[in-house]
Amino acid sequence: MADDLPEYYFRVRENGAVVFRVDTGNRQRRIDMEQIAVVNIRKREIKPHGDRALSDADMVAIADWMEARQDVLDHRDIDDILRTVDHLNLTAQWAQSRATDAQLDRVTDALLLAMHDLRTVLVRKKADRVLRDK
Structure with a gap:
């Protein structure tokens, strides 16, 4: 060994x-x-x-x-x-x-904010790549 x-x-x-x-x-x-x-x-x-x-x-x-x-x-x-x-x-x-209404009430705002933040970052990064590659 x-x-x-x-x-x-x-x-x-x-x-x-x-x-x-x-x-x-x-x-x-x-x-x-x-x-x-x-x-x-x-x-x-x-x-x-x-x-x-x-x-x-x-x-x-x-x-x-x-x-x-x-x-x-x-x-x-x-x-x-x-x-x-x-x-x-x-x-x-x-x-x-x-999902029940109570479950959706519990998670909707957190999910929407996280997805909005992610979308903002992804769109900005994609735009930067498109402009850089031109």
């Missing part, structure tokens, strides 16, 4: 990860994880832990992880939005076919 472990472990956190080097080559054959860096994906920052100097191999592994992680996050963003579209369709069906 220890031979199958990766050389690095990335503990995901909100804006990136804490990076550990995985070591199984000790006498006790136990797994040691030594923190080597902290990564901020949004700022594209890699900060070595303490006074540590990161090797070229460390930097390559971290950069590869950051790229792969950003791809995952981008995919999740789009997937979340497409789920929202599905949920809006289900909400419309619910409002038309099953």
Whole structure:
């Protein structure tokens, strides 16, 4: 099992990860994880832990992880939005076919304001793209 472990472990956190080097080559054959860096994906920052100097191999592994992680996050963003579209369709069906007057009174204003805000942003962004592409 220890031979199958990766050389690095990335503990995901909100804006990136804490990076550990995985070591199984000790006498006790136990797994040691030594923190080597902290990564901020949004700022594209890699900060070595303490006074540590990161090797070229460390930097390559971290950069590869950051790229792969950003791809995952981008995919999740789009997937979340497409789920929202599905949920809006289900909400419309619910409002038309099953919602009671009391339920509609409870959610109508919040839904209308959220949809108005979203529509305003989408229309403005689309207009910006159309004008930019001319």
